Amino acid sequence: MQVWKFGGTSVGKPERMHSIRQLLVDDSSRKIVVLSALSGSTNALIAIGEAAKANETDSAFEQLEALRKHYDAFLEELYTTEAGLEKGKKVVESEFGYIRSLIGIRPFAPKHEKELVAEGELLSTKMFQAYLSEQGDSSVLFPALEFMRIDADGEPEMLEIETRLTAMLEQHADKKIIVTQGFICRNPREEVDNLKRGGSDYTASLIGGAIRAEEIQIWTDIDGMHNNDPRIVKRTFPIRELTFEEAAELAYFGAKILHPSTITPAKLRHVPVRLKNTMQPEAPGTLIANQSSDREIKAIAAKDNITAIYIHSTRMLNAYGFLRRVFEIFEKYKTPVDMITTSEVSVSVTIDNDTNLEAITAELREFADLEEHDRDQNIICIVGNFSADKEGIAMKVLDAMKNIPIRMISYGASEHNLSLLIHSKYKAEALNVLNERLFFYEDAMKDIFTAP
Ligand code: ASP
Ligand code: MG
Numbered sequence: 051m052q053v054w055k056f057g058g059t060s061v062g063k064p065e066r067m068h069s070i071r072q073l074l075v076d077d078s079s080r081k082i083v084v085l086s087a088l089s090g091s092t093n094a095l096i097a098i099g100e101a102a103k104a105n106e107t108d109s110a111f112e113q114l115e116a117l118r119k120h121y122d123a124f125l126e127e128l129y130t131t132e133a134g135l136e137k138g139k140k141v142v143e144s145e146f147g148y149i150r151s152l153i154g155i156r157p158f159a160p161k162h163e164k165e166l167v168a169e170g171e172l173l174s175t176k177m178f179q180a181y182l183s184e185q186g187d188s189s190v191l192f193p194a195l196e197f198m199r200i201d202a203d204g205e206p207e208m209l210e211i212e213t214r215l216t217a218m219l220e221q222h223a224d225k226k227i228i229v230t231q232g233f234i235c236r237n238p239r240e241e242v243d244n245l246k247r248g249g250s251d252y253t254a255s256l257i258g259g260a261i262r263a264e265e266i267q268i269w270t271d272i273d274g275m276h277n278n279d280p281r282i283v284k285r286t287f288p289i290r291e292l293t294f295e296e297a298a299e300l301a302y303f304g305a306k307i308l309h310p311s312t313i314t315p316a317k318l319r320h321v322p323v324r325l326k327n328t329m330q331p332e333a334p335g336t337l338i339a340n341q342s343s344d345r346e347i348k349a350i351a352a353k354d355n356i357t358a359i360y361i362h363s364t365r366m367l368n369a370y371g372f373l374r375r376v377f378e379i380f381e382k383y384k385t386p387v388d389m390i391t392t393s394e395v396s397v398s399v400t401i402d403n404d405t406n407l408e409a410i411t412a413e414l415r416e417f418a419d420l421e422e423h424d425r426d427q428n429i430i431c432i433v434g435n436f437s438a439d440k441e442g443i444a445m446k447v448l449d450a451m452k453n454i455p456i457r458m459i460s461y462g463a464s465e466h467n468l469s470l471l472i473h474s475k476y477k478a479e480a481l482n483v484l485n486e487r488l489f490f491y492e493d494a495m496k497d498i499f500t501a502p
Pocket of ligand 1: 057058092170246247248251
């Protein structure tokens with residue numbers, strides 16, 4: 051079995067839903083199809099929730115009516131028969147009726163807000179499955195709220211998900227296309243909850259892991275993960291193959307195409323993840339798996355809004371316990387540290403969440419000297435397969451960066467990552483020079499040496 055996930059833009063127009071159906075029926079394998087809400091719907095529902103919370107009931111209803119118009123028009127183009135359209139109308143009528151009843155609840159609690167945003171995925175999947183049955187396709191809807199569970203810490207209950215899903219699949223063994231909602235789940239209080247913004251990718255990976263799928267496909271509207279940021283760098287290209295580790299680094303370092311947690315469940319169960327483009331289904335996309343045969347340097351990514359903190363031990367050399375005390379403070383303020391460099395007496399760290407910066411630096415000053423921290427920094431991350439016996443990688447990177455001031459360098463933490471900290475004013479230049487040196491230099495050299 052395969053798991054195919056389609057994001058908001060891939061289901062955002064009736065004609066896109068038509069093409070998705072075509073993709074599904076053209077492929078003979080049995081599938082679980084995970085859908086996001088129609089593009090824009092989650093944001094619209096959140097805004098309606100905000101209005102309800104602020105007691106701006108009129109505004110909430112106005113926004114609801116605007117959203118309703120969008121769905122009404124969508125239905126007209128989605129279905130091809132009267133009977134199909136009637137069914138679609140019933141779905142929209144009933145879900146919007148429920149939203150309307152939620153808006154009136156006072157006090158409007160977080161659990162109501164979550165029920166409200168869940169409507170985006172409930173609408174898209176119910177409308178889509180009604181369309182599949184209108185077209186006579188063998189399909190069934192699996193309500194995610196019946197199998198997708200999180201624990202009190204918001205972590206997925208893997209065993210529970212597996213048991214429930216396996217039973218449901220057995221019960222519907224005759225169905226070829228199984229449609230379900232991304233993003234939404236139930237928490238231990240039996241309330242509707244979610245896997246956080248962009249969480250539909252995560253749903254797909256959790257399902258794929260739970261049923262040990264043959265493959266998970268994440269369908270978006272670009273042709274896979276690119277080797278560099280196409281908004282900043284001209285000559286980028288899709289990466290054919292990545293390992294789970296490389297993909298996780300890239301997702302974390304800002305490659306927007308994939309939610310960073312997505313990889314974990316798939317990786318645990320060795321289920322390959324393929325990124326595909328709905329606009330260009332024949333393109334190979336990016337395959338993420340245990341191993342990759344591709345080139346050693348795979349990609350470059352940048353993470354914005356980084357703050358660097360420079361800490362010097364006030365005690366003499368060889369003071370043990372210093373790092374522990376430093377990191378305890380970051381732990382206390384639940385602030386993840388991204389990058390670290392150390393010398394005998396100093397340690398520099400970077401954070402991307404500076405909410406508690408003042409408190410953190412105040413506590414650090416109790417036992418350390420701090421230099422003025424630097425805001426507006428950027429981590430440039432070079433990802434690939436840099437096993438210890440590969441020589442020349444750092445040289446190539448530093449050579450490309452020779453005209454750009456570097457604040458920190460981190461290499462060797464894993465075999466997949468070399469990170470540099472620079473001021474964000476150099477970000478575009480750094481991404482471009484690295485792109486040329488790391489991906490096009492050898493080609494340029496080859497041309498020079500093989501030229502007649
Ligand atoms: N609809 C949700 C969101 O917009 C989940 C998703 O699309 O992945 O965040
Ligand atoms: Mg997404």
